[in-house]
Amino acid sequence: xxxxxxxxxxxxxxxxxxxxxxxxxxxxxxxxxxxxxxxxxxxxxxxxxxxxxxxxxxxxxxxxxxxxxxxxxxxxxxxxxxxxxxxxxxxxxxxxxxxxxxxxxxxxxxxxxxxxxxxxxxxxxxxxxxxxxxxxxxxxxxxxxxxxxxxxxxxxxxxxxxxxxxxxxxxxxxxxxxxxxx
Amino acid sequence: xxxxxxxxxxxxxxxxxxxxxxxxxxxxxxxxxxxxxxxxxxxxxxxxxxxxxxxxxxxxxxxxxxxxxxxxxxxxxxxxxxxxxxxxxxxxxxxxxxxxxxxxxxxxxxxxxxxxxxxxxxxxxxxxxxxxxxxxxxxxxxxxxxxxxxxxxxxxxxxxxxxxxxxxx
Numbered sequence: 189x190x191x192x193x194x195x196x197x198x199x200x201x202x203x204x205x206x207x208x209x210x211x212x213x214x215x216x217x218x219x220x221x222x223x224x225x226x227x228x229x230x231x232x233x234x235x236x237x238x239x240x241x242x243x244x245x246x247x248x249x250x251x252x253x254x255x256x257x258x259x260x261x262x263x264x265x266x267x268x269x270x271x272x273x274x275x276x277x278x279x280x281x282x283x284x285x286x287x288x289x290x291x292x293x294x295x296x297x298x299x300x301x302x303x304x305x306x307x308x309x310x311x312x313x314x315x316x317x318x319x320x321x322x323x324x325x326x327x328x329x330x331x332x333x334x335x336x337x338x339x340x341x342x343x344x345x346x347x348x349x350x351x352x353x354x355x356x357x358x359x360x361x362x363x364x365x366x367x368x369x370x
Numbered sequence: 371x372x373x374x375x376x377x378x379x380x381x382x383x384x385x386x387x388x389x390x391x392x393x394x395x396x397x398x399x400x401x402x403x404x405x406x407x408x409x410x411x412x413x414x415x416x417x418x419x420x421x422x423x424x425x426x427x428x429x430x431x432x433x434x435x436x437x438x439x440x441x442x443x444x445x446x447x448x449x450x451x452x453x454x455x456x457x458x459x460x461x462x463x464x465x466x467x468x469x470x471x472x473x474x475x476x477x478x479x480x481x482x483x484x485x486x487x488x489x490x491x492x493x494x495x496x497x498x499x500x501x502x503x504x505x506x507x508x509x510x511x512x513x514x515x516x517x518x519x520x521x522x523x524x525x526x527x528x529x530x531x532x533x534x535x536x537x538x539x
Contacts, residue, residue, distance in 0.1 A: 191515075193424060200427035207432070215430040219423030222466075226422065227415055234407035240382065242403025243396065247389035285377060292505060293410055299506045312517040315506050319497045319521035320528065326494030332473055333490060338481035344490040347535035352495035355528030362520040 233289030241278060241294065250274050253281070264360070265302070265310040272301035276314055286323050309367050316359040322352055414508050421504040425463040434459065449533050453479070454489050458529050461492070462499040462522060469493075484536060491532030496525035 204212040244250045254261070254274035261273050275298035282290040295318050302310040326348050333341035389396060428434050438456045445455040453475060461468040472493045479485040499521045503514055 193420065196424055196428055196433070200424075200431035200433050203431040203433060204427075211430060212427075215426045216423050218430075219426035220419055222426070223415070223419035223422045227411055227418060230414075231407055231411045234410060235404045238406050238410075239400040239403040240385065242406075243385055243389050243394060243399050246394045246399045247385065247392045249385065249388060285381075287378065287381075293407070295506055296410065296414070296508070299510075303507075303510050303512065308512055311507070311510075311512065312520075315503065315517050316521050316524065318506070319499045319502050319517075320524045321495060321497040323494070326490075328469065329472070329490045329494045332469075332476060333481045333486070336473070336476040336481035336486075338476075338486075341481070344487055344494065344536075347487075347491045347532055347539050348494040350535055351491055351528040351532035354531055355495060355524040358527055359520055359524035362523065363517070366516060366520070 230289065230292070234293050237282075237287070237290040238293055240290075244278070245274075250278060253277055265307070265313055267302065267305070267307050267310045269301060269305055269307075272298050272305070272310070275301065276310075279314065280317065280322070283318060283322055284324050286325050286327050291318060309363070313360065313363045316363050317356060320352060320356040320359045322356045324349070414505055417504040417508040418501075421501055425467075425500070428463060429460075429467065434463070448530050450492075450529060451485055451488060451533070453485050454492055454529075454533070457489055458492055458496070458526070461496050462525070463501070465498040465501065468498075487536045488533045491536055492529045495528040495532050497521070499525065 201212065204215070241250070251274060254270065254277050257277055258270075258273060261277055262268055265273065265276060267273060275294050279291045279294035279298055282294060295314060298314055299311045302308075302314065325345070329344060329348070330341045333344070386396060389399070435456075438459050441459070442452045442455040445458070446452055450458065457468055457471050457475065460471060472489055475489045476486050499518060503518050503521070507514055
């Protein structure tokens with residue numbers, strides 16, 4: 189991350205220096221502003237979903253869900269940490285249902301637990317599964333198409349599901365194949 | 371797709387009723403969950419800020435446009451229309467940027483055109499990889515090169531597949 193950050197930042201900064209020195213600071217400030225507003229809207233959705241998931245946890249439903257799929261899950265993540273696996277299973281379920289904002293707090297907590305247990309493999313796996321965006325209903329896209337007057341806004345459902353399913357499988361296979369290597 | 375809107379309220383009703391049966395103190399429990407939101411956001415904020423400043427620089431410096439131009443012949447060779455190359459390259463960096471671009475493509479080509487359908491699938495089947503990596507691995511010293519590359523490869527494959535599937539389906 190340090191390498192990517194430095195390389196992109198410096199290249200962009202040099203371009204600004206030559207082509208548009210006055211545009212540099214405003215671009216940075218726009219980024220900062222976006223971080224501030226995004227944090228607020230993330231905070232709002234974390235409030236909703238962390239409240240929801242706490243109820244899910246205390247009602248015992250989260251544990252049931254995790255037990256139901258614990259075997260395939262612990263094989264997938266190579267982990268026996270019940271709590272982390274429960275979080276990961278909820279993260280995947282939330283992704284699949286397309287609950288906006290819900291997967292992130294769960295995924296972050298599960299990743300922290302995996303990393304604390306020095307299980308980098310599980311952290312990579314969870315990250316890749318999140319990054320390949322396995323989703324039942326691409327709600328944003330469907331809403332946008334409907335707004336632009338599509339005659340059947342949901343007809344991209346099947347190709348999207350197939351493409352994202354295959355990319356998730358490929359991602360998981362690649363993580364598994366490269367396990368143990370930096 | 372009206373029934374999609376039912377999912378979230380139905381989930382809340384079902385869970386709260388179940389919790390009630392299990393004698394969970396709903397107010398205490400819900401607020402205990404919300405309490406975790408602030409420390410979580412605080413721990414993510416520095417990484418979020420650095421990442422968004424970086425993606426802003428990437429976009430505003432013209433670096434992103436230059437890379438798009440350089441790569442679009444290669445994209446065409448793989449069956450990805452050039453109009454979509456920019457979307458594919460922007461998506462890993464910027465969620466809001468790529469949503470805006472998707473809306474532009476829809477209005478420029480019509481929401482039911484092949485290009486628009488391809489764009490919809492490309493958008494829906496990939497994720498803001500750099501943003502997620504910054505958030506998920508916030509503060510860890512872990513090497514991120516491998517997972518990020520795997521995620522980018524997988525997302526790229528789903529775009530190629532999506533463009534292909536849009537031709538058939």
